[in-house]
């Protein structure tokens with residue numbers, strides 16, 4: 001059963017002006033509370049949060065509840081999205097390689113030459129004659145040694161690099177293949193006397209960058225160039241890849257480069273090669 005209708009509460013004030021007046025009086029009622037719930041202790045009409053302006057101030061602080069539905073996209077989202085779109089276009093454009101299949105899909109492409117097997121690398125060339133070593137050695141000399149020892153093996157005082165041309169370490173009865181292999185494999189520091197003149201430079205080791213056959217070739221080249229011919233028998237070079245390999249194995253890993261004193265301690269007839 002629905003309860004009988006109760007009469008609406010009587011509104012004692014019935015004109016707009018009276019309503020406003022009552023409302024204004026209510027606004028100035030000192031028993032009003034603030035939004036935080038604290039009673040307002042201002043005196044009526046003195047001004048403060050219980051005045052019309054005060055109430056408006058409080059109401060203005062409040063914000064609308066978030067609404068469901070369509071909101072305009074914020075400008076910064078549009079800017080970020082636009083920038084990403086442009087970057088993506090640029091990225092595809094610059095990295096697509098024209099969408100060529102042979103670039104992008106390498107799985108079934110046949111490369112010429114044999115695949116490189118790290119456990120089974122292709123053997124190094126093994127030049128056997130002075131002529132073969134000379135041609136490889138000239139290229140290595142021009143690529144590496146020339147920077148310090150110069151085109152005609154004259155050396156470079158500015159880098160404290162001694163001459164190779166006519167050096168007793170390189171040609172003549174005092175030249176030792178075992179010493180030469182060590183100089184190029186591991187480098188040289190501390191003073192060294194070459195052709196009666198002392199040089200105090202630093203030759204960096206070449207044994208990491210150059211392979212045994214390349215070092216043998218470069219040494220054969222310097223021994224048979226600049227007007228000298230140390231290997232009279234063209235078929236039997238005195239510095240072979242096998243000799244450099246044997247020196248590398250004999251010395252092993254070594255951080256320090258050699259010194260003149262250490263080299264001189266190696267007898268002239270010493271060889272790293274196994275005696276036949």
Ligand code: HEC
Nearest residue numbers: 145148160161162163167169188189190199200201202203
């Ligand atoms: C970065 C400069 C530099 C490079 C590259 C260089 N050397 Fe040297 N080399 C020197 C210096 C400096 C010395 C002297 C070191 C010392 O004073 O202890 C020297 C000494 C030598 C010596 C003994 C001294 C002499 O003059 O006879 C030989 C042999 C030699 N180098 C050969 C070579 C060969 C071969 C190459 C190339 C594979 C080479 N060097 C690359 C700087 C260099």
